Amino acid sequence: MRIEEVIKVLSEFTLFKELNNYELGKISDIAITREWKKQSHIFLQGDPLENVYFIYDGKIKIYKSDINGKEQIVTIAKKGDMFPHVGFFRKGEYPAYAEALEQSTLIAIPISKFESVLIENPELCIKVFKVLGEKIVDLQNRLEEQILNNTYEQIIKLLIRLAQKYGKEQEDGTILLKSEFTNKDLASMIGTTRETISRTLTKMKKDELIEVDDHGNMLLDIDVLMEEINLV
Numbered sequence: 001m002r003i004e005e006v007i008k009v010l011s012e013f014t015l016f017k018e019l020n021n022y023e024l025g026k027i028s029d030i031a032i033t034r035e036w037k038k039q040s041h042i043f044l045q046g047d048p049l050e051n052v053y054f055i056y057d058g059k060i061k062i063y064k065s066d067i068n069g070k071e072q073i074v075t076i077a078k079k080g081d082m083f084p085h086v087g088f089f090r091k092g093e094y095p096a097y098a099e100a101l102e103q104s105t106l107i108a109i110p111i112s113k114f115e116s117v118l119i120e121n122p123e124l125c126i127k128v129f130k131v132l133g134e135k136i137v138d139l140q141n142r143l144e145e146q147i148l149n150n151t152y153e154q155i156i157k158l159l160i161r162l163a164q165k166y167g168k169e170q171e172d173g174t175i176l177l178k179s180e181f182t183n184k185d186l187a188s189m190i191g192t193t194r195e196t197i198s199r200t201l202t203k204m205k206k207d208e209l210i211e212v213d214d215h216g217n218m219l220l221d222i223d224v225l226m227e228e229i230n231l232v
Contacts (some may be wrong), residue, residue, distance in 0.1 A: 001033040030113040042098040051108040060106020064096045073188040154190045181217030
């Protein structure tokens with residue numbers, strides 16, 4: 001990818017939208033564009049923390065794994081997202097695994113060089129803190145859900161979160177959530193079992209809280225799901 005193309009791509013990321021071409025040029029000078037095949041790992045948990053990645057195209061699963069190989073999905077990052085958020089002001093190792101769920105094109109920026117750019121651009125540094133703040137709030141909300149909500153409520157809140165982030169709003173106000181996640185993926189996101197997810201979704205379909213077509217795509221109404229949480 002040419003420098004001009006990298007500048008154009010970077011300018012579309014929220015983090016860089018307010019930078020001028022000169023400032024974007026400084027970042028593109030240190031950027032490395034690369035493609036990853038489906039199921040390949042960008043980095044492994046415990047690898048030296050070297051780069052921050054920006055997704056130009058594709059989907060990346062960020063997950064942790066314990067000594068028994070049990071996965072806990074942290075997030076599914078898509079086009080326009082960056083990861084890992086801990087990369088900016090931290091030394092050491094990657095705290096999780098990053099795996100391409102499909103053919104993906106990423107822009108890698110070496111952390112050591114990016115820190116120098118941040119020092120030279122205070123406004124960019126402030127935007128980084130905002131992104132980190134939003135991530136912290138999201139993680140706090142998810143932790144609160146696990147502590148205060150039962151599994152049924154956690155599953156409903158997970159569906160709402162996924163619909164808001166990945167779903168497509170329909171004319172009637174409902175959200176279409178494509179079948180991008182398996183029951184195993186959903187279970188890994190909240191620390192439950194695949195069987196529990198399957199039973200719960202079956203019950204929700206029976207109770208007409210969600211609709212699922214033959215392809216596994218889900219149609220849901222966030223207001224209806226919120227009401228269900230309040231009734232529990």
